[in-house]
Amino acid sequence: MQKVYLAGPDVFLPDAIAAGRRKKELCAEFGFEGLYPFDNEISPTASGERVDRLIYRANERMIRRADFGIFNLTPFQGPSADVGTVFELGMLAGLGKRVFGYTNVTDDLLDRCQRFGKLTFDPVEKVWRDSAGMSFEDFGNADNLMIDNSLTEHGGYPIVRHQALAGELFRDLTGFKACLRLAAEAISKTA
Amino acid sequence: MQKVYLAGPDVFLPDAIAAGRRKKELCAEFGFEGLYPFDNEISPTASGERVDRLIYRANERMIRRADFGIFNLTPFQGPSADVGTVFELGMLAGLGKRVFGYTNVTDDLLDRCQRFGKLTFDPVEKVWRDSAGMSFEDFGNADNLMIDNSLTEHGGYPIVRHQALAGELFRDLTGFKACLRLAAEAISKTA
Numbered sequence: 001m002q003k004v005y006l007a008g009p010d011v012f013l014p015d016a017i018a019a020g021r022r023k024k025e026l027c028a029e030f031g032f033e034g035l036y037p038f039d040n041e042i043s044p045t046a047s048g049e050r051v052d053r054l055i056y057r058a059n060e061r062m063i064r065r066a067d068f069g070i071f072n073l074t075p076f077q078g079p080s081a082d083v084g085t086v087f088e089l090g091m092l093a094g095l096g097k098r099v100f101g102y103t104n105v106t107d108d109l110l111d112r113c114q115r116f117g118k119l120t121f122d123p124v125e126k127v128w129r130d131s132a133g134m135s136f137e138d139f140g141n142a143d144n145l146m147i148d149n150s151l152t153e154h155g156g157y158p159i160v161r162h163q164a165l166a167g168e169l170f171r172d173l174t175g176f177k178a179c180l181r182l183a184a185e186a187i188s189k190t191a
Numbered sequence: 192m193q194k195v196y197l198a199g200p201d202v203f204l205p206d207a208i209a210a211g212r213r214k215k216e217l218c219a220e221f222g223f224e225g226l227y228p229f230d231n232e233i234s235p236t237a238s239g240e241r242v243d244r245l246i247y248r249a250n251e252r253m254i255r256r257a258d259f260g261i262f263n264l265t266p267f268q269g270p271s272a273d274v275g276t277v278f279e280l281g282m283l284a285g286l287g288k289r290v291f292g293y294t295n296v297t298d299d300l301l302d303r304c305q306r307f308g309k310l311t312f313d314p315v316e317k318v319w320r321d322s323a324g325m326s327f328e329d330f331g332n333a334d335n336l337m338i339d340n341s342l343t344e345h346g347g348y349p350i351v352r353h354q355a356l357a358g359e360l361f362r363d364l365t366g367f368k369a370c371l372r373l374a375a376e377a378i379s380k381t382a
Contacts, residue, residue, distance in 0.1 A: 013324065056336055084335040084337045091281040094281065133204070134203040135207075
């Protein structure tokens with residue numbers, strides 16, 4: 001049975017464990033075993049090791065055990081995806097494993113950056129810049145080019161964009177289910 | 192000569208190429224060869240392949256060639272580090288290469304999240320939450336636990352925190368130089 005690492009800001013939901021359970025049930029419907037970070041129950045140990053370090057180690061071990069990953073790349077705390085999720089995306093891609101991703105907003109990164117901070121157009125270099133002069137990508141991507149392109153290069157499909165209702169931003173599983181279908185398709189092609 | 196991948200939002204500076212050249216000069220002073228993403232000169236090709244995809248591929252190739260990495264993890268466009276940089280951090284850590292990092296602000300992630308959006312304390316679960324109920328880590332880290340701990344696990348040193356002047360946030364190289372010293376120390380130990 002193929003093991004899929006389930007990454008996303010879902011771990012910050014008030015009912016994070018139930019949210020993970022729901023994703024694992026959906027994985028099982030596709031014949032996959034879902035690996036969810038909250039399966040790593042970490043409690044302070046007699047060793048006195050920091051809890052956050054133990055969580056890191058457990059997550060990395062889980063990533064290395066996984067056959068592929070599905071990433072919830074919905075913007076979180078700013079115009080881009082959750083950085084913890086993005087770190088894990090880089091790790092799976094580096095390990096040469098398949099990665100699939102979805103976002104629960106449909107707009108481009110640049111549109112969100114425009115709203116996040118005032119950008120002005122630099123007519124010489126033909127780029128948008130913020131007040132500090134930092135330039136912004138304009139490739140029509142959902143997020144930073146490393147994110148969008150890692151999915152096409154290492155999974156074979158672009159990011160799935162779906163507009164969730166405001167209250168369902170971190171709960172809507174439409175894009176997640178689409179990723180499960182893409183993963184099943186990709187795996188069946190190489191089986 | 193050890194090759195070091197130079198990651199950070201420096202690539203978005205108006206004088207990104209000069210900024211990379213300066214970093215490469217500092218690397219040379221330590222006997223390292225700096226690899227900077229802008230060394231990959233990408234121009235649209237007759238193949239019609241997307242430029243952002245060509246940049247992705249060139250960066251990934253460069254990461255795989257590198258022996259270790261130094262990451263500018265200064266918050267960018269939100270309370271956390273630049274997501275492109277974080278993706279690359281995950282990739283190098285996944286590849287088992289050494290990673291060193293610095294940030295040009297000294298405060299904790301939680302402090303920045305407090306300023307970014309109003310958080311309230313949940314006395315039952317003993318966590319801070321935003322208006323959507325999403326919880327926030329409180330480990331005293333500079334950023335998401337995956338970031339801080341990847342540095343200690345895969346580089347052997349915590350993130351270097353240094354408070355830059357406002358106008359020097361993406362230019363101050365104090366932390367970068369500290370990372371070069373740490374890398375030299377780590378490599379000499381295993382030489």
